[in-house]
Amino acid sequence: MKTTQRMKILKHLQCGLSITPVDALDRYKCFRLAARISELREDGYQITTDMSQGYARYILAEGSSNEGMEVTQAEEGRDIGSAVYQQDTTHSS
Numbered sequence: 001m002k003t004t005q006r007m008k009i010l011k012h013l014q015c016g017l018s019i020t021p022v023d024a025l026d027r028y029k030c031f032r033l034a035a036r037i038s039e040l041r042e043d044g045y046q047i048t049t050d051m052s053q054g055y056a057r058y059i060l061a062e063g064s065s066n067e068g069m070e071v072t073q074a075e076e077g078r079d080i081g082s083a084v085y086q087q088d089t090t091h092s093s
Contacts (some may be wrong), residue, residue: 013060
């Protein structure tokens, strides 16, 4: 099964990370983050928008889940894991 942008963004948020439009473009080649966030909200996920820096930063509310769209390890694929955790592995000795 192909990993969609929505799945990648959901997994990113489920890792406890926030995401901005620039992050989504750089990491997942997603030009329309607001549309993907809207779809996730329609699926029942509680995602907050922080505009305090002058641009949108999306954060998954604690305890927010939806059994209708769980991202399994098979769906998450190698690209999401490497993209999300790439910054951690580059600093290891």
